[in-house]
Amino acid sequence: MTASRIWFPSLLHNPAFFSMSAPLTHTRPVPVKTFLYGVAYYPEHWPEAIRAGDPALFKAAGYNTVRMGEFAWDLIEPKPGSYDFTLFDETIARLAAAGIRTIFCTPTAAPPRWLSRDHPEILRIDADGHPQVHGSRQHASHFSPLFRDHSRRITAVLADHYKNNPHIIGWQTDNEFHCHFSQDHCLDAVAAFAEFLRAKFKGDINALNRVWGTAFWAQTYARFEDVVTPKNMRPTHLNPAHVLDYHRFLDHGVTAFQWEQVDILRAANPAWFVTHNGCFDSIDYRGAFTRDLDFLSYDSYPLFNYDPDSRIHDHAFNLDHVRSFSGNFMVMEQQSGPGGQSDYLHDTPEPGEMRRMSYASIARGADSLLLFRERSCPFGAEQYWCGVLDHDNVPRRRYREAAQLGAELARVGPAVLGTRVHMDIAISGGDFNAHYGHLALSHGLPTPRQAAQKAHRYFHAHGHAVGCIHPADSLAGVKLYLVTNYTIFDPAWLPGLQAWVEAGGVLVIGARTATKDLDNNVVTVPAPGVLRSLAGVTIADWGRQNNSEARPLSIIAAGRTATTALWYEQLTPEAGAEVVATWTSRHLAGSPAVTRRTLGKGAVYYVGTYFTDEMLAILTPLWAARHELPAAVSHPEGVEQIVRISPDRRLTFLVNHRDKPVTVQTPASGRNLITDQPVSGSLTLAAYDVAVILTCS
Ligand code: GAL
Numbered sequence: 001m002t003a004s005r006i007w008f009p010s011l012l013h014n015p016a017f018f019s020m021s022a023p024l025t026h027t028r029p030v031p032v033k034t035f036l037y038g039v040a041y042y043p044e045h046w047p048e049a050i051r052a053g054d055p056a057l058f059k060a061a062g063y064n065t066v067r068m069g070e071f072a073w074d075l076i077e078p079k080p081g082s083y084d085f086t087l088f089d090e091t092i093a094r095l096a097a098a099g100i101r102t103i104f105c106t107p108t109a110a111p112p113r114w115l116s117r118d119h120p121e122i123l124r125i126d127a128d129g130h131p132q133v134h135g136s137r138q139h140a141s142h143f144s145p146l147f148r149d150h151s152r153r154i155t156a157v158l159a160d161h162y163k164n165n166p167h168i169i170g171w172q173t174d175n176e177f178h179c180h181f182s183q184d185h186c187l188d189a190v191a192a193f194a195e196f197l198r199a200k201f202k203g204d205i206n207a208l209n210r211v212w213g214t215a216f217w218a219q220t221y222a223r224f225e226d227v228v229t230p231k232n233m234r235p236t237h238l239n240p241a242h243v244l245d246y247h248r249f250l251d252h253g254v255t256a257f258q259w260e261q262v263d264i265l266r267a268a269n270p271a272w273f274v275t276h277n278g279c280f281d282s283i284d285y286r287g288a289f290t291r292d293l294d295f296l297s298y299d300s301y302p303l304f305n306y307d308p309d310s311r312i313h314d315h316a317f318n319l320d321h322v323r324s325f326s327g328n329f330m331v332m333e334q335q336s337g338p339g340g341q342s343d344y345l346h347d348t349p350e351p352g353e354m355r356r357m358s359y360a361s362i363a364r365g366a367d368s369l370l371l372f373r374e375r376s377c378p379f380g381a382e383q384y385w386c387g388v389l390d391h392d393n394v395p396r397r398r399y400r401e402a403a404q405l406g407a408e409l410a411r412v413g414p415a416v417l418g419t420r421v422h423m424d425i426a427i428s429g430g431d432f433n434a435h436y437g438h439l440a441l442s443h444g445l446p447t448p449r450q451a452a453q454k455a456h457r458y459f460h461a462h463g464h465a466v467g468c469i470h471p472a473d474s475l476a477g478v479k480l481y482l483v484t485n486y487t488i489f490d491p492a493w494l495p496g497l498q499a500w501v502e503a504g505g506v507l508v509i510g511a512r513t514a515t516k517d518l519d520n521n522v523v524t525v526p527a528p529g530v531l532r533s534l535a536g537v538t539i540a541d542w543g544r545q546n547n548s549e550a551r552p553l554s555i556i557a558a559g560r561t562a563t564t565a566l567w568y569e570q571l572t573p574e575a576g577a578e579v580v581a582t583w584t585s586r587h588l589a590g591s592p593a594v595t596r597r598t599l600g601k602g603a604v605y606y607v608g609t610y611f612t613d614e615m616l617a618i619l620t621p622l623w624a625a626r627h628e629l630p631a632a633v634s635h636p637e638g639v640e641q642i643v644r645i646s647p648d649r650r651l652t653f654l655v656n657h658r659d660k661p662v663t664v665q666t667p668a669s670g671r672n673l674i675t676d677q678p679v680s681g682s683l684t685l686a687a688y689d690v691a692v693i694l695t696c697s
Contacts, residue, residue: 024286025473027420028327029367030295031273035413036169036368037406038063038100039388040333043091044072045377050393051091054374055098057389061399062406063100067332067370068092070105070175071137073154074112085161096167103275104158104168106261108151109175110137115150122147125186127231136381138180142257143189155261159268170273171265172332173258176299182250182282185229189253194224196249211519212241240520243440244433250282251432255289262292277332278322284432285325286470298322299333299372300361303346312640312657313457315357317468319364320456321449323421324429324468328365333372334358336398337386345384351397352688354388355405356655359690362412363642363653364467365421371402411673412692415651419644421467424630425459426475427452428483429468437488437520443544445566446610451484451510455611462620463632465643475500479629482508485610489514491530498534502600506627508619509535509606511542511569528606535606536577536597541570542608555593555615557581558622562614564593569608571595580605580622594619603627636662639685652693656685670695 038058043051058066069076069088077083092102116123116134122144123131132139140147162168201207205221214220219239221227230238230246262274273294283289290296300318305311322329336354338346349357358369375389388402389395428434434448446454452468459466471493475481481500483489501507514529516522523529527539545553548565555562557580571592573579581594597604603626609615623629633641638658644651651673654664666672666679670693679693 024290024326026324026327026467026469027474028295029418029420030328030330032330032368032417034064035409035417036065036103036330036370037409037413038065038067039371039374039402041066041068041091041374042071042377043068043087044075045379046375050375052094053393055094055100057395057399058095058100058374059098061388061403062409063402065101065103065169065368065370066095066374067103067105067172069107069158070172071107071110073107073110076107076158077112077154080114080118083157083161092165092167101167101169103170103172104162105172106151106155106158106174106265108140108154108173108261111140111147111150115147116140119146121187122150123186124184125189126181127183127185127234129185131186136180137175138178141184141186141188142253143184143186143192145188148257148260151257152260152264155264156268159265163268168272170275170294172297173261173274173276173293176277176280177254177258178250178280178282182247182280183229184250184253185231190229191225192253193229193246193249194227196252197227197245198224200245211521212239212245213521214239238440240437240440244437244520247282247432247436247439248284251284251287251289254283255287255292258289259292275330275332279325279430282436285322285430286472287432290326295329295367296322296326297330297332298366300331300357301333301335301339301346302357302360303335303339303349306347308347308657310457312360312638313460314453315360316364316460316640317453317456319361319366320421320467321429321452323365324470324473328367328420330368330370331358331361331366332370334361334369336371336373336388336402337376338384339382339386340384341381348386349398350659350688352401352686354398355401356657356688356690358405359653359692360640360642360655360657362416363421363640363644363655367417408674411676415649415673415692415694416644419646419649419651422465422643422645423467423469423478424465425480426467426469426478426482427456427459428471428481428486431470431486431488431490433488433490433518433520434486437516440520445485445544448484448486451610452482454613455482455484455616458611458613458616459620459632460640463634463641465630465633471497475505478505479627480506480508480623482611483510483513485510486513487516488518488520489516489529489531490518494530494534498599501534501602501604504601504628506602506623506629507534507604508623509604510611511567511608531606533575534597534599535595535604536573536575537595537606538572538574539569539608540572540591543568551586553586553588553609554584555581555609555618556584557594557618560618562612562618564609564615565612566610568593571606571608573597577606581619635664638662639664648697650695650697652691652695654685654691654693656687656689659687661686661689664691666691666693667695 124141275297277297302315338348373387376386376391514531573595577595577597579592640655642653673692
């Protein structure tokens with residue numbers, strides 16, 4: 001046990017610890033000069049006869065980049081301290097000769113067997129007390145000082161070996177941190193949690209007791225060492241403040257683990273970019289984790305959703321959600337074939353769908369994209385996670401489609417770089433405190449993310465230019481902004497929101513927002529706490545709607561009614577706020593349900609329930625009539641329009657998500673970069689086809 005090696009306090013108090021790169025904002029571009037296009041490549045899975053042919057195959061498909069190495073620690077260091085770079089050196093050089101560059105990975109997602117054999121204390125332990133075992137991946141603890149030593153060592157060895165290799169352009173740290181689970185209860189994690197809390201509460205255990213409210217259920221702690229890592233339902237419900245701090249601790253641990261790698265890579269070669277492919281649990285992607293990177297990457301697998309109708313919307317939301325963390329992103333893995341692991345197998349993308357999904361990602365913020373993976377692997381847990389090429393290496397339709405995409409990206413890529421996604425409407429999307437605060441005590445209500453997704457889906461399905469923006473970010477250019485049911489609402493966001501409203505923005509706040517403080521305790525002032533004066537409202541009464549079908553509650557606004565779900569609040573308008581909608585039934589009849597406070601050139605609406613399609617259907621026309629909400633675009637069902645803009649150009653993406661041809665309206669002039677032909681107002685898109693229309697200003 002190496003728990004005596006304390007590392008958190010020094011990290012928490014050292015301002016130099018986390019690098020402060022460009023501020024995280026949804027408008028931030030990926031700092032690449034060329035649109036990177038290619039595949040995740042696993043040369044360690046193939047014999048020489050196949051590998052020798054790969055550079056030519058990749059080049060012919062238009063690939064300019066591959067990613068390698070994330071699961072190859074066992075090959076690079078087959079025995080402790082004995083390194084073998086032959087395979088990767090040769091592969092990198094061969095690819096370079098074909099004009100293809102490499103993103104290499106720190107291989108810490110899958111440490112070698114000799115490490116877990118000789119040091120089983122590095123294994124993560126789950127909430128059931130089970131140490132993870134060798135045989136899959138992500139089995140080592142980020143809190144293990146020994147594993148961290150090995151992580152730094154292998155990173156330093158790789159960085160040193162490749163620092164002068166001109167064909168490596170950047171690095172991916174590890175692979176999908178926390179993609180299988182995020183909790184860790186190993187002895188090192190428990191000890192590190194105590195140190196994290198000691199640093200957070202500046203050594204004052206009574207401060208922890210006060211903030212966590214440990215007087216409830218005899219939780220009072222005498223020493224930080226006595227604090228346990230929370231395990232849900234063992235035997236029953238947990239303290240929400242304790243749980244939220246545990247998620248913060250998990251985020252801090254993985255951030256520190258990553259930083260050690262980033263620091264080594266940057267010192268070895270400052271020209272390299274460093275990225276990571278998220279987004280998973282217990283990581284604050286608007287925090288130091290992402291600030292330490294040059295940009296965030298995302299792995300896009302839309303076919304996890306088996307419903308062809310809703311997956312279009314889910315894909316759009318997921319992309320908008322990731323963009324809200326730090327701006328444009330790289331799709332490090334874009335689904336190419338059906339994906340399957342032990343107990344599931346996705347739909348096989350039909351001809352054209354791999355390309356359709358790729359363009360949908362690019363339209364919503366991908367500034368580079370690699371397909372997953374080069375070829376289906378005949379062995380291992382992902383034998384049926386199909387790649388661009390099939391197991392037999394015979395180029396078939398997916399390879400031809402990849403090559404088509406490669407040829408098109410030669411025109412589309414340069415036009416895309418430097419643009420950002422245009423939004424008229426934005427939803428609050430993901431916030432770490434709001435999300436994990438909610439999960440700790442959810443009442444079975446949707447997470448802020450799920451609530452955002454519902455509202456996003458409504459606007460997306462109705463043809464609005466909708467996306468996600470974090471409440472701390474700039475809302476410049478956005479007309480309507482919805483904050484969905486963030487019980488934890490950081491008061492630091494208030495001035496920015498208020499200024500945006502005064503300048504003309506329309507802010508819509510969902511029920512329960514700002515009813516908790518940053519420690520995950522309920523505020524003891526009238527709800528909605530810090531939002532009271534901005535919204536001009538207090539909450540007189542509230543309740544969970546558990547059985548909306550049997551006991552429906554409706555609201556009426558401008559003569560139109562909508563049934564509500566999940567939650568009701570009876571509002572008391574203040575500060576000149578007016579009532580926009582009232583409740584129509586039961587003890588609530590006639591009382592305010594939605595209010596509006598005019599402020600400067602804009603307005604703040606408070607909505608005393610959760611957003612449903614019906615509610616948004618009656619409220620959106622009110623917002624549009626009263627404020628300058630741009631009209632939605634109207635295309636045949638299944639056609640998505642997304643616009644990316646820069647000061648000198650506008651790119652209109654039209655994506656036909658359906659398996660039938662459609663005729664769509666286009667801008668009156670411009671050039672379709674897919675066909676390299678001018679447009680004149682309408683065009684026909686084949687099944688799953690795409691147009692990318694460039695209009696210069
Ligand atoms: C990703 C992961 C890859 C591979 C792929 C298919 O989440 O990064 O390593 O597992 O999914 O499952």
